[in-house]
Amino acid sequence: MRGVRVLFCYLILAGSVSAQNIESLLMAGDRSAYNEIMSALQRKDFIEAIIGLNSFIPGYSSYGDLYFIRGVARMQLNDVEGARKDFILAKASGYKEENINFFISKEYLVGRLLKDLKMEIKLDSLREYRPVIESRDTIQGALRPERTCFDVYFYNLTVKILPESKSIQGSNTIFFRTTADTRIIQIDLFPRYTITSLKRDGKDLIYTRNYGGIFIDFGEIIPAGKMEEITIEYSGIPIVAPKPPWNGGFVWEQEKKRYNVGVACEHLGASSWWPNKDHLSDKPDSMIINLQVPYGYQGISNGNLRSQTDVGSGYNNFEWFVSYPINNYNVTIYMGDFVNFSEEFTNNSGKYRIDYYVLPKNLKKAREYYTQTKDVIGIFEKAFGEYPFRTDGVGLVEAPFEGMEHQGAIAIGGEYGKSNNRRDYWTKDYDYLVIHELAHEWWGNAVAIGDMADAWINEGFGTYSEFLFAEEKFGYPEYIRVAASNFSSILNIWPIVGERNINSNTFLGGDIYNKGAAMLNNLRCIINNDSLFKRIIKDFYLKNIYRIVTTDDFIRHVRDYTNTDYTGFFNKFLYETDPPVLSCSYSIDRKNNLTFNYRWTRVGPDFSMPFCIAVNNKEYIRLNGTSFPQTFSYENVNSFFLPNEYRYEKELVPPNSFTYYWTTWPF
Numbered sequence: 001m002r003g004v005r006v007l008f009c010y011l012i013l014a015g016s017v018s019a020q021n022i023e024s025l026l027m028a029g030d031r032s033a034y035n036e037i038m039s040a041l042q043r044k045d046f047i048e049a050i051i052g053l054n055s056f057i058p059g060y061s062s063y064g065d066l067y068f069i070r071g072v073a074r075m076q077l078n079d080v081e082g083a084r085k086d087f088i089l090a091k092a093s094g095y096k097e098e099n100i101n102f103f104i105s106k107e108y109l110v111g112r113l114l115k116d117l118k119m120e121i122k123l124d125s126l127r128e129y130r131p132v133i134e135s136r137d138t139i140q141g142a143l144r145p146e147r148t149c150f151d152v153y154f155y156n157l158t159v160k161i162l163p164e165s166k167s168i169q170g171s172n173t174i175f176f177r178t179t180a181d182t183r184i185i186q187i188d189l190f191p192r193y194t195i196t197s198l199k200r201d202g203k204d205l206i207y208t209r210n211y212g213g214i215f216i217d218f219g220e221i222i223p224a225g226k227m228e229e230i231t232i233e234y235s236g237i238p239i240v241a242p243k244p245p246w247n248g249g250f251v252w253e254q255e256k257k258r259y260n261v262g263v264a265c266e267h268l269g270a271s272s273w274w275p276n277k278d279h280l281s282d283k284p285d286s287m288i289i290n291l292q293v294p295y296g297y298q299g300i301s302n303g304n305l306r307s308q309t310d311v312g313s314g315y316n317n318f319e320w321f322v323s324y325p326i327n328n329y330n331v332t333i334y335m336g337d338f339v340n341f342s343e344e345f346t347n348n349s350g351k352y353r354i355d356y357y358v359l360p361k362n363l364k365k366a367r368e369y370y371t372q373t374k375d376v377i378g379i380f381e382k383a384f385g386e387y388p389f390r391t392d393g394v395g396l397v398e399a400p401f402e403g404m405e406h407q408g409a410i411a412i413g414g415e416y417g418k419s420n421n422r423r424d425y426w427t428k429d430y431d432y433l434v435i436h437e438l439a440h441e442w443w444g445n446a447v448a449i450g451d452m453a454d455a456w457i458n459e460g461f462g463t464y465s466e467f468l469f470a471e472e473k474f475g476y477p478e479y480i481r482v483a484a485s486n487f488s489s490i491l492n493i494w495p496i497v498g499e500r501n502i503n504s505n506t507f508l509g510g511d512i513y514n515k516g517a518a519m520l521n522n523l524r525c526i527i528n529n530d531s532l533f534k535r536i537i538k539d540f541y542l543k544n545i546y547r548i549v550t551t552d553d554f555i556r557h558v559r560d561y562t563n564t565d566y567t568g569f570f571n572k573f574l575y576e577t578d579p580p581v582l583s584c585s586y587s588i589d590r591k592n593n594l595t596f597n598y599r600w601t602r603v604g605p606d607f608s609m610p611f612c613i614a615v616n617n618k619e620y621i622r623l624n625g626t627s628f629p630q631t632f633s634y635e636n637v638n639s640f641f642l643p644n645e646y647r648y649e650k651e652l653v654p655p656n657s658f659t660y661y662w663t664t665w666p667f
């Protein structure tokens, strides 16, 4: 799915600076100094604004607004810790803007994120306000012997949609092979559903339920290596998604008495609507989805439609077949009045279909909107390799919620970009929703993860694919623009690698997207060899297609290709909350000689990463920092700053120098 839209950002704060009420209180002699500070802010000379404020504030030390303004200026130097100190001073001096709490209280920040997502979760103050770990999280997220003892190779799922009661009923036959001698196995289905039958060889099975876990006791040891099948029948009322896709469940949209139904369940779990072995570590090799919908509706699911049959009682059955491994959370259904159109994508090894399912009222809009699809696929095939699910084809389906990467049946919401200005950040011709969700067919669906702790791989690579798309299509300056846009949304709430075995909600706050992509960008800058970096990415894909990868697999892969140990870098960006901090100081003497001192702090001794500086506003220079102090000297310098996501000229940025980090300054 795409990143949650963070409702606040540093730039909103900056925008509110002009609305301060201190102006009327200024003493006459201070007005020009104040105006100079404001004008420095306007031209984004944040260093000068801070220095100006430092001498201005002592005369007005009880005015919280001034600390706030200085905090905003520091924030835009990425001097985040300095900014926090100023925001705390601002609050203590009576500054009342509520948004200030985003920057000084993690509890407030996480609380607001949860509120925006309509999630009611207890937070653990001893674990940086992460959600409290409940028993049900372990039942859902942990790999116990009852799960590792068998390997699912096929699901035959039937789901009937009953829109009037907003309920579903169905059955699933689970085909598996035991991998160890076992008597008990765990499958999963949320406790809200009634199990009407659970059988093996036509005989009822004995089972107990614990939260979403169904623990089946076969009453005998089944030896390793046996092929088995069990069939479970169930019915019930699915959760109505409070905020899909991030806080998922079913969506029952209705217009003029016609339904448009969908489901999004990433992180929530596929067992929120169908019984399965609900752990990311086990995908079936293929699968059937029989979707039963009332007469007159289309039933769309993953893979290819094999048949449509009247099953009586006012229902048609749409049988879909997925001929590749598929994540449980990617299995999906859509029920609506869809019309279908298609096109073909041709590459060196042949062609495959791209199918679109859209509501009739949007057909014209959709045809125009989807003129982008082939370009996007073409660029990703070049960057990563062939589209991984060619037999099933590409599918894009109009959904009653924002995007979700359902394999071969991607959910596309948002009225084809018209409702929100196509949501892109560089051109009107491409919508990053399509780019992002298509990227997941390579990253997340073909190369998949086995635990939500590693979801940064799905979303970091998915988001970085947007950067690469911009670069391929529009050139390196546009890559920089997309990177900057993402950097400015990083919150640094928790490390982007989550906790294992608890179905960790690593999606909260969006750092696995933006910081995950920033990490890959920074790695590229460090390696400083684009063809090598791009081969690393492509080969990581090709080596792991249809497989499950971990964070360590990627770290090892990078080491194999570079013969360099980047453990310090990866630890910093993947396993720590805050980014590295560049400790800087500089002076420009009367003869215009610049002396700039810098070193990375909060890092191990082996840490090394480039960044760029700008002299005289127009000359950008790439420097490489380490944990040891270094000095850079330069002649004929009138001005100096560090380009970052708030202040940069994309055409001037030298290759592999635009990294994400924090700074600290002596002023």
Ligand SMILES: [Zn+2]
Pocket: 001, 002, 003, 436, 440, 458, 459, 462
């Ligand atoms: Zn995504």
